[in-house]
Amino acid sequence: MEFAKNQQNSWYENKEQVLVAVDCIIFGFDNETLKLLVFKREIQPLKGSWSLIGSFIRQNENANQAGLRILKDITGLENIFMEELKTYSAVDRDPGARCISIGQYALIRIDENNKELVNKHGAFWFSLDELPELVLDHNQMVKDALDRLREKARFSPVGFELLPKYFTLPQIQTLYEQIFQKRLDSRNFRKKLLSLNFLKKTEIKDKSSSKKGAYLYEFDYEKETDQSFIFKG
């Protein structure tokens, strides 16, 4: 079963060529609304249109690395939570070329991004309900990413990547309300969240949004588990 690397064979020759791109669906949270980073294309094709930030994949990187490269170029950030969403491969999705795109969504701490760099690339944070029309199938990608984020948030403590290292319970409740697009009961929300045992309370209060102040919490990655099953047996 040895594979001769340099051997000539016909298997890989004359394959129909398809370009492979990576597009990034970049979420951020400003303590009020869930936001998305998009940019105005400064070159052809589709110059002047709003677009997700993407790039063709390079020979020396996998899809995730390509996504992280893009993210670093635009925001200056490294070590970002980024996961594959799905591929977009409709034959006519890009009228300029036969090109499939691997959508990758990222959750970043919006206050940590390099504003100069973001500006330099013509990128802007939009609230999800004010998102402009995007090129190609990018609006669909955003919709799919949001669905995925909701799906994930239902069953696992996603979203901490959108918050600063220390955050308050009202803050994370607002985030979840944004993700689910509905109000949550604070007593039940806290009870549930704290029962999962992956939040560490500090004795420090954040008084930026109330006189009483809210205790700061920290995510305890050690204790993260996924606990809900329909069938336990």
Place this chain on the structure above:
Amino acid sequence: MEFAKNQQNSWYENKEQVLVAVDCIIFGFDNETLKLLVFKREIQPLKGSWSLIGSFIRQNENANQAGLRILKDITGLENIFMEELKTYSAVDRDPGARCISIGQYALIRIDENNKELVNKHGAFWFSLDELPELVLDHNQMVKDALDRLREKARFSPVGFELLPKYFTLPQIQTLYEQIFQKRLDSRNFRKKLLSLNFLKKTEIKDKSSSKKGAYLYEFDYEKETDQSFIFKG
């Protein structure tokens, strides 16, 4: 924001070329164990090795269509449940070429596949615990597909695509026991499954595996809903 289709521009030119393949993780169920369809490569490269069934994607089809084309070629089946798993894009995953693969998993009714066609292509059904070593990263694909199947089965009534149109409750319980790799309590399993209200009972009994016979049920796609939420608000 018009896009001039024939306009020459540099955006798509001289991109580093990456081949795009689709590999199919094909599950079947023979009323005892969960099985996987793999084939022995009859041509180079890697001739003689076991492999998932795949193909390079063509200009005139999207990834899902490519998967369905492959599936039809091998099994003769159409209208199969097939979903994207994820992409595999590690730089060195295929020593023969820079090639990314889009994994697609399919659930089929094993008794419906065209046995002659399957044989002709050198394909075999393997129980998951007897699966041979596969080429490249195909074992990882199988593992990921199984995880996905489990994940889906936890929250939604997946798996009916693996069963015949009419099936018994003991039959589907066995399937779920195979998916989860553990025994389930029949009273609780039935209670849960029936409470979801998407099974239609018939008055016909299947006596192929007991003297008493077990009632046949049918999946009611109209009533399929996904009902469990961590946060209901």
Place this chain on the structure above:
DNA sequence: AATAATAAATGTAATTATTACATTTATTAT
């Protein structure tokens, strides 16, 4: 110094879902 204003923090009872567990039933073969 007292009061008003504000958001944070908290508890409980009712409902629903999950779990653990053993017997009866329908049928066929002997």
Place this chain on the structure above:
DNA sequence: ATAATAAATGTAATAATTACATTTATTATT
């Protein structure tokens, strides 16, 4: 008539979710 076999069923205990309103800590104002 009996034995054998797998299918079908119920209930009580526990755990999770839901609905719902008041008190607390603090700051700003008078």
